[in-house]
Amino acid sequence: CLNRALQAGSRVILNQVGLFADGVAVKQVGAEPFRLAKKYVDEVITVNTDEICAAIKDIFDDTRSIAEPAGALAIAGLKKYVERGQITGQTLVAIDSGANINFDRLRYVAERAQVGEHREILLAVSIPEEPGSFLAFCKLLGGRSITEFNYRYFDAAMAQVFVGISSSGLETDRASVIAHLQAHGFLVTDMTTNDLAKEHIRYMVGGHAPCELHEIIYGVEFPERPGALLKFLLELGGRWNISLFHYRNHGAAFGKVLMGLQMPQTEQKSFEQCLEELGFIYQEATENPAYRLFSGGMS
Template identity: 95%
Template sequence: MPQKYIEKILRAKVYDVAIETPLDFARSLSERLQNSVYLKREDLQSVFSFKLRGAYNKMSLLDADAKHHGVIAASAGNHAQGVALAANRLGIQALIVMPTTTPEIKIKSVRSMGAEIVLFGDSYSEAYAHAQQLAEETRRVFVHPYDDPDVIAGQGTVAMEILRQHTAALDAIFVPVGGGGLLAGIAVYAKFVRPDIKIIGVEPDDADCLNRALQAGERIVMEQVGLFADGVAVKQVGAEPFRLAKKYVDEVITVSTDEICAAIKDIFDDTRSIAEPAGALAIAGLKKYVERGQISGQTLVAIDSGANINFDRLRYVAERAQVGEHREILLAVSIPEVPGSFLAFCKLLGGRSITEFNYRYFDPAMAQVFVGISSSGLETDRATIIGHLQAHGFPVTDMTTNDLAKEHIRYMVGGHAPCELNEIIYSIEFPERPGALLKFLLELGGRWNISLFHYRNHGAAFGKVLMGLQMPQTEQRAFEQCLHGLGFVYQEATDNPAYRLFSGGMR
């Protein structure tokens, strides 16, 4: 019954550690979207995330015996800091299991609050399994990040504050979704007090476990999830959050990495603060909702859920934000290899700025250029530009949504291989920890020749590698089994047009 959750939320003991965060009016974003947009600033909590609410509420309700044995949690970031701070305030011993790929800054933050840390596994799922095992062995209470009624109730205090801070008309609240605890808490409270308000969950399109579960009618386990928005990179939505979401959530919207990056920039423009990818998720969903439905004149709230971002990820965010807000178009364009061709190409663009131009001589007849072009911000502008170029005899391949092009090829344009290499191309996610590359190469054992290798560190727990190997197709399965055995996420990219146009061997 929702009444039980309402009572839990009203009695939640979160304000011993949490503050009532402001509901800030986003002036620039509101003017641009022609709606009244507000940000619930959970990034201003002492641990820069809402997670301490649920963790503290759960732990404050433990009996004396449970507190004596201590608590344990598995987390790579925000939940770990919430549990550590709550334990410190309550005088409870805390053990946090973190993946070995966790950035040092987060490890230091958790340790500074007095928690003991165990580093285990390359992923959250491995750390989680180990924490469950340790909980049984040590009789510690496992503090779940989202699938627990007391944790959900703690997160639900966010909705209580929003409705107290904004008593006028309110059309929708947008909530980031990982395991679903924050969404469940907000939805059950808001729908009980103001059933007219839409509750909309927002997920990355490559980590949409709730969206898929709702479509299937049951919880599903995703084989792999995107790691850019690491705060919501969850393979399966929680059982209790899913039960509540089915009853009280109106819709789930999915957004791309580029749209998340654009939302980080939007938040910075209005607040001069930098959200983490998961923290900007709700704004990305809000913008998509407005654009999709041509919404205007409404009052919309987005949860800015956290600001725990590594500084060295900002380069990647800045690069992708322009595409995410439809202000940069990336194209592969064929231009005749004759004097004046580039001039003719530029004239066709009129007053538009060229943001990037990559070229190397390869074919005496036609040149392949990788070009970035500034755009008006309208989604339709891309089709207009492409159509205009094609109408004047310039063959175009759109690279704007091609991740391989954006993450690798644009930094590699320098010529094709001098001959046909019979190579197979893979895009691989490498764990960011010492020795990962050496371990991989030792596993290969010199069996196949590496003909192409490009790696960029985005400041995340995993880096992206583009790799070419010379091998017969009959050996592909053996190579992929090798990757699978190492736990690497991979995808064959041999037929990707970005590779074919700019890096493939001469035929």
């Protein structure tokens, strides 16, 4: 295919990648092969794992077939080439190859595709450990949706949260969001391109709470629509301190939140009434063995 393209006088671009999306390490293309390759191609483009996952999603959206990472590599490079050069009005061709991907890898691809399309920003944010802080943070995001929020009480003064935020699809949007949060006094660390954070840390945010926390645990289900999470927090109105919070948008009709609250048992009825007025489905989970073993209070 390369020879035919060269003979036809086409512009040829070569992709370079060091790690495929299925987690199989591939030897990085070295300097000597690159030097030789550049004799026959016009440009070299480097793509990362997230961009390959986004390309796999694009191929599926267009053809209803799922390409493996090697097959999606050309699409990923072509997308980056178009974005970087703001190219319009041209016909571009990518050579796709490879068999269907292993089904077990699809969840990994789906989680990484949003970042690869610049539609999800992942941040670590420090917020004051006090009622209403999460609400104030959400208000700053305006009309953006929160795609994920992981938090566990640890320090009495400052909370560390892992948060996913929907993005417009533009690479520049990430810097704008971070600058906006920093301007309002939040300490922000960008985790969007941090592989360790995306593959491990986001699922490890947690730990046991001290016994004196006296928290009550609820599983809450609510309609997944823009603003639903913010509406939920507004209804709570900062009356109770949230000591545990986990939410992840999965594209389903209903969102699920696991949350812990510091409240006297005498106030449980008021909290549950709040949920009922919102029409949310809920269940207390304080005695759930999974919570007790991995997140509950320890002496």
